[in-house]
Amino acid sequence: MKVTVKIWRQKDSRSKGSFQTYPVDNISEEMSFFEMLDMLNESLVKQGEKPVAFDHDCREGICGTCGMFINGRAHGPISGITTCQLHMRRFNDGDTIVVEPWRAKAFPVIQDLVVDRTSFDRIMLSGGYISINSGGAPDANAIPISKISADIAMDGASCIGCGACVATCKNSSAMLFVSAKVSQFAVLPQGQVERKERVQNMVTSMDEEGFGNCTNTYACEAECPKEISVAHIARMNREFLKANLSG
Amino acid sequence: MKLESKIPKGPLSEKWTSHKFNMKLVNPANKRKYKVLVVGTGLAGASAASTLAELGYQVEAFSYHESPRRAHSIAAQGGINAAKNYPGDGDSIYRLFYDTIKGGDYRSREANVYRLAEVSNNIIDQCVAQGIPFARDYGGLLDNRSFGGAQVSRTFYARGQTGQQLLLGAYSSLIRQMNTGKVKFHPRTELQDIVMIDGEAKGIIIRDLVTGEISSHAGDAVVLATGGYGNVFFLSTNAMASNGSAAYRAYKKGALFANPCFTQIHPTCIPVASGFQSKLTLMSESLRNDGRIWVPKKKGDNRAPLDIPEDERDYYLERLYPAFGNLVPRDVASRRAKEMCDKGHGVGSTKLAVYLDFADVIQRNGKNWVADKYGNLFDMYEEITGENPYKTPMRIFPAVHYTMGGLWVDYNLMSNLPGLYVLGEANFSDHGANRLGASALMQGLADGYFILPYTIADYLARTKAGKVNTSLPEFGKSENAVKENIRKLLSVNGKQTVDEIHKKLGQIMWEKVGMARNKADLENAIVEIPKLRKEFWADVRVPGSEDTMNTELEKAGRLADFLDMAELMARDALMRNESCGGHFREEFQTEENEAMRNDDEFTFVAAWEHTGDDSPPQMHKEDLVFENVQLTTRSYK
Ligand SMILES: Cc1cc2nc3c(=O)[nH]c(=O)nc-3n(C[C@H](O)[C@H](O)[C@H](O)COP(=O)(O)OP(=O)(O)OC[C@H]3O[C@@H](n4cnc5c(N)ncnc54)[C@H](O)[C@@H]3O)c2cc1C
Numbered sequence: 001m002k003v004t005v006k007i008w009r010q011k012d013s014r015s016k017g018s019f020q021t022y023p024v025d026n027i028s029e030e031m032s033f034f035e036m037l038d039m040l041n042e043s044l045v046k047q048g049e050k051p052v053a054f055d056h057d058c059r060e061g062i063c064g065t066c067g068m069f070i071n072g073r074a075h076g077p078i079s080g081i082t083t084c085q086l087h088m089r090r091f092n093d094g095d096t097i098v099v100e101p102w103r104a105k106a107f108p109v110i111q112d113l114v115v116d117r118t119s120f121d122r123i124m125l126s127g128g129y130i131s132i133n134s135g136g137a138p139d140a141n142a143i144p145i146s147k148i149s150a151d152i153a154m155d156g157a158s159c160i161g162c163g164a165c166v167a168t169c170k171n172s173s174a175m176l177f178v179s180a181k182v183s184q185f186a187v188l189p190q191g192q193v194e195r196k197e198r199v200q201n202m203v204t205s206m207d208e209e210g211f212g213n214c215t216n217t218y219a220c221e222a223e224c225p226k227e228i229s230v231a232h233i234a235r236m237n238r239e240f241l242k243a244n245l246s247g
Numbered sequence: 248m249k250l251e252s253k254i255p256k257g258p259l260s261e262k263w264t265s266h267k268f269n270m271k272l273v274n275p276a277n278k279r280k281y282k283v284l285v286v287g288t289g290l291a292g293a294s295a296a297s298t299l300a301e302l303g304y305q306v307e308a309f310s311y312h313e314s315p316r317r318a319h320s321i322a323a324q325g326g327i328n329a330a331k332n333y334p335g336d337g338d339s340i341y342r343l344f345y346d347t348i349k350g351g352d353y354r355s356r357e358a359n360v361y362r363l364a365e366v367s368n369n370i371i372d373q374c375v376a377q378g379i380p381f382a383r384d385y386g387g388l389l390d391n392r393s394f395g396g397a398q399v400s401r402t403f404y405a406r407g408q409t410g411q412q413l414l415l416g417a418y419s420s421l422i423r424q425m426n427t428g429k430v431k432f433h434p435r436t437e438l439q440d441i442v443m444i445d446g447e448a449k450g451i452i453i454r455d456l457v458t459g460e461i462s463s464h465a466g467d468a469v470v471l472a473t474g475g476y477g478n479v480f481f482l483s484t485n486a487m488a489s490n491g492s493a494a495y496r497a498y499k500k501g502a503l504f505a506n507p508c509f510t511q512i513h514p515t516c517i518p519v520a521s522g523f524q525s526k527l528t529l530m531s532e533s534l535r536n537d538g539r540i541w542v543p544k545k546k547g548d549n550r551a552p553l554d555i556p557e558d559e560r561d562y563y564l565e566r567l568y569p570a571f572g573n574l575v576p577r578d579v580a581s582r583r584a585k586e587m588c589d590k591g592h593g594v595g596s597t598k599l600a601v602y603l604d605f606a607d608v609i610q611r612n613g614k615n616w617v618a619d620k621y622g623n624l625f626d627m628y629e630e631i632t633g634e635n636p637y638k639t640p641m642r643i644f645p646a647v648h649y650t651m652g653g654l655w656v657d658y659n660l661m662s663n664l665p666g667l668y669v670l671g672e673a674n675f676s677d678h679g680a681n682r683l684g685a686s687a688l689m690q691g692l693a694d695g696y697f698i699l700p701y702t703i704a705d706y707l708a709r710t711k712a713g714k715v716n717t718s719l720p721e722f723g724k725s726e727n728a729v730k731e732n733i734r735k736l737l738s739v740n741g742k743q744t745v746d747e748i749h750k751k752l753g754q755i756m757w758e759k760v761g762m763a764r765n766k767a768d769l770e771n772a773i774v775e776i777p778k779l780r781k782e783f784w785a786d787v788r789v790p791g792s793e794d795t796m797n798t799e800l801e802k803a804g805r806l807a808d809f810l811d812m813a814e815l816m817a818r819d820a821l822m823r824n825e826s827c828g829g830h831f832r833e834e835f836q837t838e839e840n841e842a843m844r845n846d847d848e849f850t851f852v853a854a855w856e857h858t859g860d861d862s863p864p865q866m867h868k869e870d871l872v873f874e875n876v877q878l879t880t881r882s883y884k
């Protein structure tokens with residue numbers, strides 16, 4: 001297989017970027033999309049050029065490090081997977097593939113396709129935890145938790161913090177990401193004590209970081225590699241309303 | 248050098264309790280005067296950093312990742328062990344201890360392993376309190392499953408994402424402390440060197456991976472929780488950036504490296520498909536609970552798996568090990584898979600694979616039941632291979648997965664360098680020559696939440712807080728050496744890429760220091776590796792400069808260290824004239840091809856000391872003393 005990749009290159013956060021076009025030949029179907037990029041980078045290095053910087057680590061869809069726009073879609077053409085899980089058999093010989101970084105005010109570009117998502121950490125810092133010190137926890141089976149609640153909590157907890165939801169949203173809203181965490185703790189007995197402050201603090205922090213408002217387009221759900229449901233957003237809205245009503 | 252393991256006296260079950268009582272404490276009002284530098288924020292580092300901060304210490308934490316939540320720990324799928332005995336199937340602290348010692352082929356310390364089993368239950372309590380959604384049954388209680396090397400169900404799990412959930416738990420504790428300002432986290436920073444002041448570890452040099460800036464940081468103690476070095480093989484199940492540099496640079500500063508050759512090859516990974524393969528993907532060991540491993544009885548059988556009738560299949564693990572069947576420990580399962588392929592029974596286009604078949608369980612319990620338990624793994628498999636494992640058996644092959652070796656530490660998790668502590672996969676401590684499944688997560692969190700926070704006080708209480716600062720000449724000297732090393736890498740300007748050379752190293756390691764080793768191959772590796780190292784320094788090409796993000800430069804620095812470590816691994820493997828756990832020397836096997844230990848001569852930890860760049864390392868022995876278990880030949884029949 002042979003493809004042409006049109007990739008966003010940007011020296012650093014202060015520079016202006018632009019698209020560069022490169023042909024990549026001798027691709028096999030079993031290769032992952034990143035292995036195709038590795039191949040491109042190998043040839044760039046050999047020519048003494050700087051390789052395309054992109055974030056990746058686990059290459060199996062769990063660390064949330066990777067993420068890019070491929071042909072206008074977050075994480076590429078296949079739903080329910082991360083960029084690193086995408087394989088070349090999903091493309092055709094002769095395709096031109098356009099590759100861009102996440103674009104959002106809260107995710108500034110560091111270099112090429114690498115963006116800074118520490119704004120996510122700062123939202124988490126404002127309330128994405130249960131206040132418990134090490135040691136002194138009660139026996140794990142002391143409070144039974146219904147399988148249904150545990151499963152809902154796990155659905156929310158599956159978020160990998162990749163940022164596709166933000167990047168794909170026309171408002172750059174982080175609602176899906178934040179609601180997944182709020183939901184996880186809202187349905188668990190352990191999360192009850194800080195329930196009210198958590199949702200208030202995390203929503204405030206999300207606004208301060210420059211993420212936009214949610215206008216219910218559901219683009220986030222469609223592009224989330226972990227298929228996190230917008231039902232979490234609805235739950236968070238209820239949580240937020242309840243917290244504010246009770247003062 | 249005399250190695251002091253500092254194992255407390257007294258009966259096994261009381262050692263840790265009495266040790267905690269006997270250690271010195273830091274007065275609560277003084278804790279905030281001490282600063283601890285924690286390098287690495289995976290399970291071990293994040294749990295340690297947050298707990299130290301909860302206790303009142305000042306903590307600075309460093310990671311080359313953008314966020315602690317991205318550490319390699321996140322990829323663990325299967326689960327975490329604990330001796331809760333919730334299913335009531337006869338588990339106990341002693342049994343978990345015994346299984347772990349035996350699984351490690353009697354090459355670990357009794358006292359450490361017992362302590363690990365002892366605190367395992369606290370870990371589960373802690374994690375549930377943090378809101379980790381472990382799997383539950385319909386009664387609302389926690390569910391368990393079985394892993395290799397155990398006949399009880401003691402593994403707690405969260406779908407196929409246990410590592411993710413545990414890491415997010417530790418991350419939540421850590422950010423909570425970041426929120427209070429007790430932990431300062433430095434994202435995208437990579438440790439370059441450890442700074443020793445008057446023989447004690449008191450600081451580190453780091454490189455900011457975004458700006459390229461080199462800076463010094465001083466503290467009262469340094470904790471390394473930097474993970475394992477499996478990527479020395481190039482292809483492994485580890486994340487792409489996982490590396491051994493932190494441990495290796497500590498080794499060059501005088502820390503001892505223990506059992507470097509003890510590597511774990513995991514039996515169930517997706518086989519290599521192309522020459523451009525960048526990493527290997529694990530299929531969780533939990534699949535062996537319900538999947539059955541087989542190969543065709545006929546050599547070179549090219550029929551599709553579904554066309555091979557039942558009586559022409561060899562379920563070789565069930566045949567060879569009726570008691571444990573498909574759940575034998577990893578080293579045994581891996582070696583047998585290799586043996587089947589070597590004998591010509593391999594399957595798939597490369598013939599380097601065996602089948603892992605779910606047809607029976609799908610028929611017994613239905614597709615939904617299987618999807619509920621393993622759905623995400625099946626999807627992952629299909630996305631990578633293009634084959635549907637509900638319909639056709641998975642193809643699997645062993646791959647490098649974990650390193651039991653690591654920096655030598657005493658019972659307090661302190662290396663031989665005072666003030667330098669090592670946690671998690673980066674140390675050598677608890678798994679002997681083979682780690683049992685679901686025990687690494689347990690060890691990382693035990694080290695971080697429940698052990699180091701106590702033992703570090705014993706050291707800090709004997710030192711004066713804030714003794715050093717970065718204006719001392721040792722810091723400047725170290726910074727200069729780091730900069731010089733970077734300049735050297737950038738100036739070679741050769742013809743080969745970092746990955747090209749790394750692949751060559753991987754090839755040598757896999758063939759000669761891999762799943763089965765022998766004297767001739769190892770001796771050859773000890774010649775080949777230094778040659779390749781020379782080639783690297785003469786011919787590598789690292790474009791770009793040092794003052795921006797430069798991913799090739801990062802990779803080059805890590806490979807330079809791997810090229811050194813590889814030789815150490817080969818030397819260690821050559822020295823160890825026995826087979827034990829993951830270290831299989833072809834010369835030392837029974838008639839039934841089982842590993843043959845040599846307890847009389849090798850019941851020790853090999854701890855290697857760096858003696859200089861041009862002189863061979865020197866080995867020191869820590870004899871392992873077994874007072875509670877009897878050394879027997881492992882049998883899983
Ligand atoms: C695919 C896979 C599945 C697994 N499944 C299981 C399982 O089911 N059960 C189980 O018990 N174990 C499992 N393991 C093993 C287990 O996940 C690891 O051994 C364990 O998570 C290691 O944790 P750690 O905290 O020691 O290191 P890591 O999680 O690797 O963290 C290392 C940290 O150190 C940082 N770091 C490293 N070097 C530097 C440096 N030079 N400068 C700055 N920072 C640095 C990194 O940024 C990171 O924060 C699995 C492993 C793999 C590969």
Ligand code: SF4
Nearest residue numbers: 159160162163165224
């Ligand atoms: S909600 Fe989905 S898209 Fe958004 S960060 Fe989490 S995993 Fe990524």
Ligand code: FES
Nearest residue numbers: 057059064066084
């Ligand atoms: S690299 Fe980890 S999710 Fe893609």
